[in-house]
Amino acid sequence: MDLFLQTLLNGLLIGGVIATFSIAFQLTFGVLHVIDFAVGAWVVLGGYLAYYMAAFLGIDGFLVMPMAFVLFGAIGYLMGPMIYNVRNSRTARPELMALALTFGIFTLLRGGMLTVWGFNTHSVPTALSGHSIMIGPVTVPLIRVAAASFAVLIAGGLFFFLFRTRYGLAIRATAENRQNAALMGVNIRRLSANVYGLYAGITAMSGVLMGGIYSVNPEIGLRYTLFAFFVAVLAGLGSLGGALVAALLLGVIEAFVATYGGASYSHLAIFATLFLVLLVSPRGILRRGL
């Protein structure tokens, strides 16, 4: 029973961790209609920022998070128009062009990091790293709790922003029908840049947490890209609430299969779940995707 409770908690926390970089990914798809392969690279860049801040200036990972948001938010804002232009170009199949573009950005960033920072693996120290508390028989790792709380906070914040503010209304209108939104006076180009900036900033912040929980090296970005994509498929592309539910579900499946079945089957179980969901409910588990 103790192991069961621990496994359940492990699963929920893994889900929370995955959700941190999957939610904003969904937002980008919903608004820009781009599957951003570069998501993993933004995560890793955030991790590197935190690593260098800690190594040279001794700044704690949690304090780097606002910095990561501002820095990578600005970079994302500047890159937004480029992605928007490719996605809305008059060439044939602009959606595939955009996919290739983000894949190119991912490869470029990964190669750039490998060249500049080398291949060694680093770890981001935070105030909560390695600390845990006992609740009954269950060990609760605090940094993972922080990551899961961050995911819930981001999801809540985005919901509030999208459904309770005027700008959020404009974003939702753009996601629904770009032409009509433009006719209503929404500056689609600037809105897209803002959304991409918001996404890059949030994702880099989650990268700081990933560096604290796991480790940072240029090659691990692909892993985050894949998981963000798994979550997106399970949630239904573009569905924010679905992303949180899907990430938690994936985490719980991974934990239970690894503990009671064997860790080598955990990804098999994840793929089987994805396959079934695509077969039964192609618009995701909450049926709210595109």
Add this chain to the structure above:
Amino acid sequence: MPKKDVSFSRRTFLGGSALALASGTISMPFVRTARAQAATFKAGVITSLSGENISGGNLTKNGYDLWAEAANEKGGVEVGGERFMVEMFYGDDQSNPATGADAAERLIVQNEVDFLLGPYTSGSTIAVQPICQKYQVPMISGSAESPNVWLAKPEFNFGIIPSVDTTSGQSLGVLAALSNPKAKTIAVIGVNEPFSKETGEGFQRGAKEAGLEVVAYELVPASGDLTPVMSKIAALNPDIVAVGGHEEPLINVIKTSKSLNYRPKALIMHYGVTNPAFAEALGADANGTSGVAVWLPTVPYKDDLFGTAQDYVARAQAKFGHEPDYTEAACSASGLVFADAAKRLGKKPSLTPEDRVALKDAIADTDITTFYGPIKFEKEGDHYHDNIQPVPVVIQIQDGKTVAVGPKEAAAAEFIYPLPSWK
């Protein structure tokens, strides 16, 4: 100020060109004669000089180059009382086995090398073996560690480092003997990719030989989260946890076990622990972690070319600015194997195809001791042509430094067992 005229006249240009051309054509035969007179042994190095394995590739290149440099300082490799310089040729496998095979073919056909020095990765080594067989050129591998390299009984390939299934297994025997009170149970984790899985299997076999009860054997996907597995192992509470994997999962194992506040009495990992980046990434949390090395700078061996292991370390340190690891050492030792075989064979360069086959037989009969340790190749069995002589040394990170803790005759410090809890 009047502008200075710098243009050539047509006559100067033609005259200059003719002179340049003439000097080129005339000097060429001299160059050729000079090379033909001083025969050299041509060594072909195939390794990863670009791509994801660039760092390991350069470790192997360092090791091979260090041998060539040391040998040439003495006038070259001795054959029949005469000395012949060593000339190095390089082929880049671009961290891709198929490209490695192409590079090997080019070294053999175009550069006409007398022998090959093998790649960093086992994958490339396996891809190059058929090329060695086809052209009958011996290859000495100073890095490949996978048991699969030797399973196919490669006639022309020889390995200096004992394959990982022998070292990881033996190290558990050493660990069990050192533990007090004696360890009884073990859990093995292997990352689910070729090298790490073989290491995990080696640990599993070694555990049985050492009389340890294996309470869990878990293969984890490289991108999987380790909390479920660590929680499961924590519930089983084995004395030893052994992990096969590269650097990044090893770091994650320690971070995860600390976040779950679980620490086994001993934690042993293969590969990556001796890399300074491991201790750097984990800081004080790395302390207490054990690992396996087949060579350490403190070993008591020596040879005529490099002197003692400590002399070798000083030479490498001066040239590369860091303490050499066992891969660099094994690569340098590969050159010693060639020099010894060439001396016994007594054939001067360049070697004919028949000479190269005879060289292969001479290498197979190697029985020498170098700064790296004893070298003798297996002549049958699953480790055919692998040098399984070196006894793996169990190391432990203590105060951020790698120190040998076992077997007893190699120990430089006391083995810390059981490890203190995280809190």
